[in-house]
Amino acid sequence: MEPVRVGISAVDPITHSGLASFLSARDEMVVVDAAELTERDVLVVQVDRMTPQVMTELRSQGRELVPKVLVTGELKDSDVVSAVECRVVAVLPRNRISEDRLASAVLSAASGRGLIPPEMLGKLFDNIRRLQHEVLAPRGLGAAGLTAREVDVLRLMAEGRDTGEIAGELCYSERTVKNVVYELTSRLNLRNRPHAVAYAMQAGVI
Known part of the structure; x- marks a missing residue:
């Protein structure tokens, strides 16, 4: 299996070197x-x-589609939504970072999984609840606007x-998933x- 390719963006060279050292190991x-x-x-x-x-x-060109692991010292309620919109799929508090935590977050992001702390997921729910009221479920879909197959995948x-x-x-192909x-x-205007x-958790379908 080929190793995961990882890039680093940090606020200063020392932090950049530290993160690179963690990952290169x-x-x-x-x-x-x-x-x-x-x-x-x-x-x-x-x-x-x-x-x-x-x-x-x-969100800059070339980075908008790249899965991101965010290491930050401060994240306000509104920042969580903004981070998700920028395709951040994992969040690590800077004061709790370790080589193992960082590696786990990167590997989760690379495999299509997320690693957002439960307490931060709660900050998304209010915005998702608002979205639920704004989305009109198309004919043939459940109340949350999801098909049975979509619910199975999300679960x-x-x-x-x-x-x-x-x-x-x-028993699907990876392409089908x-x-x-x-x-x-795309249909529900969800970021990732x-x-x-x-969204599915808040809708009560998983």
């Missing part, structure tokens, strides 16, 4: 220039706090299964997989 990943990343890779972003400038950089995703595991459990996720996130899981 693992056989499962290799550190590359952040400018070379694709949507199959992972970007580790260290910031003191989310600001409009940080969000602009995260396994919430258990931490990756794309291959979900495909095997449901990816298409299911793409269709539901953690956002979709949070």
Whole structure:
């Protein structure tokens, strides 16, 4: 299995070197220039706090589709939603970071899973509840606007299964699983997989 390609964006050279040292020590990943990343890779972003400038950089061309692990010292309620919108799929408090935590977050992001602390998921729920009221479920869908197949995929995703595991459990191809996720996130205007899981949890279907 090829190692996960990881890029790093940090606020200062010392922090950048520290993160690179953590990641380079693992056989499962290799550190590359952040400018070379694709949507199959992972970007580790260290910031003191989310600001409009940080969000602009995260959404910049070439980075908008790259899964991101956010390492930050401060994250306000409104920042969680902004982070998810920038395709942040894992969040690590800077004061609790370790080599193992960082590696776990990167590998989760690379496999299509999220690693957002439960207390932060709660901050998404109010916004998702508002979204539920705004979305008119199309004919043939459940009250949450999800098909039975989509619910099955989201339930396994919430258990931490990756794309291959979900495909095997449901007897689908990996392409079918990816298409299911793409269709539901596009239809319901959800930003990524953690956002979709949070939506389904709040809707009470998983």
